[in-house]
Amino acid sequence: MPKIVILTGAGISAESGLGTFRDEGGLWARHRIEDVATPEGFASNPQLVVDFYNARRAQAAEASPNAAHAALARLEAEMPGDVLIVTQNVDALHEKAGSQNVLHMHGALTSALCAACEHRWNAPLAMTVGEACPSCERPTARPDIVWFGEIPYHMEEIEARLSEADIFAAIGTSGNVYPAAGFVQAAAAYGALTVELNLEPSLVVSQFDETYSGLASETVPKWVGGLLNA
């Protein structure tokens, strides 16, 4: 069975009602990245940042996975051990759809991190500024989100899995942010077949062997069906 690594971005959750970042009216049209998605922003106004992520956490908690998430969960169920999802998203829609092999390279809304001792804990509810870390008890809780200028999570494992991939697919991502936008080049260098499924061509579309344009809820089930009936 082919080993498949799938990178997902905000576009796969768009039809579940969660906004993307760079589309018309996206998150970065309504909030300044430096205010809500950098360590400096958190240091200068922690309440603004905590409120921003509490609102996104509440919205994500209400959201349901769509047919694209469900198709990827089906693919993993039919090819156990051969499918890895690397998501840039901080929502839990892949897990809600039943995917188990998911790496959150930009963190997760349902997780909190201690800025002092790096303890991580499950935080499904709203966070408060100065919340105490359950481990070191210092008032240093922060959203467990990888902000601009910080190192994404799981990079060693991701690079190892890209080197073994037979197929690399990118779904719902604009190709604006590295290192994720560079995964296609790495996968191709290792000989993987590379596939982009996106509403419109991404910034790195020319680096893919195959591209399918359209809504993820339509293109992803069709693509998965083709893989399973191959």
Ligand code: APR
């Ligand atoms: N189906 C498929 N693709 C879609 C859909 C949809 N229904 N709706 C939007 N898209 C595509 C858009 O065409 C766009 O290319 O999803 C992509 C979303 O791009 P971005 O908003 O830039 O989101 P993403 O690529 O995930 O951003 C990467 O940037 O701000 C940081 O940390 C943040 O993880 C995020 C990273």
